[in-house]
Amino acid sequence: MAGERPVALVTGASSGIGRGLAVRLARDGYAVGLLARRAGRLREVAAEVEERGGTASVHRCDVSEREQVLHAVESCSAELGPVDLLVANAGIGSHMPVEGLNGDETELVMRINFLGAVHAVEALLPTMLSRGSGHLVAVASLAGYCGLPRRPAYCASKSAMMSFFESLRLDLRHRGIAVTIVSPGFVRTAMTGGEGSVRPFMVELDPAVDRIARAIGARRRSLAFPWPIALPATLARSLPPALFDFVARRIRH
Numbered sequence: 132m133a134g135e136r137p138v139a140l141v142t143g144a145s146s147g148i149g150r151g152l153a154v155r156l157a158r159d160g161y162a163v164g165l166l167a168r169r170a171g172r173l174r175e176v177a178a179e180v181e182e183r184g185g186t187a188s189v190h191r192c193d194v195s196e197r198e199q200v201l202h203a204v205e206s207c208s209a210e211l212g213p214v215d216l217l218v219a220n221a222g223i224g225s226h227m228p229v230e231g232l233n234g235d236e237t238e239l240v241m242r243i244n245f246l247g248a249v250h251a252v253e254a255l256l257p258t259m260l261s262r263g264s265g266h267l268v269a270v271a272s273l274a275g276y277c278g279l280p281r282r283p284a285y286c287a288s289k290s291a292m293m294s295f296f297e298s299l300r301l302d303l304r305h306r307g308i309a310v311t312i313v314s315p316g317f318v319r320t321a322m323t324g325g326e327g328s329v330r331p332f333m334v335e336l337d338p339a340v341d342r343i344a345r346a347i348g349a350r351r352r353s354l355a356f357p358w359p360i361a362l363p364a365t366l367a368r369s370l371p372p373a374l375f376d377f378v379a380r381r382i383r384h
């Protein structure tokens with residue numbers, strides 16, 4: 132029933148971090164709007180939420196398509212009520228060695244990872260501004276802190292996302308709307324190869340979701356984890372370029 136609970140809209144809710152966060156936010160009392168391309172997966176998440184007494188609505192949508200996102204936000208708001216919390220999480224990975232440098236793939240990565248989040252903000256912000264309340268959460272990445280080998284498109288999409296949401300955080304400061312930028316290192320999901328895959332300082336999905344949910348609950352400005360990657364990533368930008376190149380070329384991912 133619309134209006135009884137605060138409403139969270141989670142993009143990329145069909146798997147991984149988005150799915151985990153949607154279930155967790157429902158447990159925390161939100162009615163959750165679930166958005167992604169695979170409707171069957173979203174229906175499974177909705178069933179899990181409803182089995183636990185929660186409320187969910189399913190919106191099949193490709194976030195790279197502006198009109199689809201505007202329509203999905205409209206139908207989510209009609210079903211559940213105005214959206215209080217956006218988790219802009221939908222994203223794809225991209226591995227692009229220089230021999231395969233590709234403008235089409237770069238455009239796709241930017242359209243999904245960056246513009247997908249912009250489309251959702253564009254759709255939700257006017258209502259949040261008129262209500263004088265809301266919360267925007269960007270699931271970016273530590274890969275957005277600096278360029279990494281073989282990841283030009285992915286790193287660019289995540290740093291664009293971080294700058295965009297940082298600007299919004301400044302502009303929305305006195306408008307009652309919080310902005311949280313989440314920058315994980317490696318989290319075990321389909322994107323990082325799932326079960327059995329080995330990445331530096333990999334965080335399992337449940338503790339990652341728990342950390343992100345707590346940061347959302349506290350309306351933190353940013354969350355970067357785990358610290359053994361977050362700290363060097365934070366310091367990297369202040370290194371002299373030759374030293375940065377020496378260190379960054381040795382990163383295994």
Ligand SMILES: NC(=O)c1ccc[n+]([C@@H]2O[C@H](COP(=O)([O-])OP(=O)(O)OC[C@H]3O[C@@H](n4cnc5c(N)ncnc54)[C@H](OP(=O)(O)O)[C@@H]3O)[C@@H](O)[C@H]2O)c1
Pocket residue numbers: 142143144145146147148149166167168169170172192193194195220221222223224243244270271272273314315316317318319320321322323
């Ligand atoms: N896993 C990590 O180590 C890690 C680290 C840092 C940041 N992140 C970020 O965390 C976010 C979630 O990733 P994950 O690790 O949970 O990966 P995942 O399990 O592959 O989930 C990605 C989600 O994004 C959705 N998605 C992809 N393209 C979409 C599109 N065009 N329109 C709508 N939804 C789309 C997918 O749903 P459909 O395929 O059903 O559309 C899926 O629900 C991403 O933004 C990723 O960059 C992940």
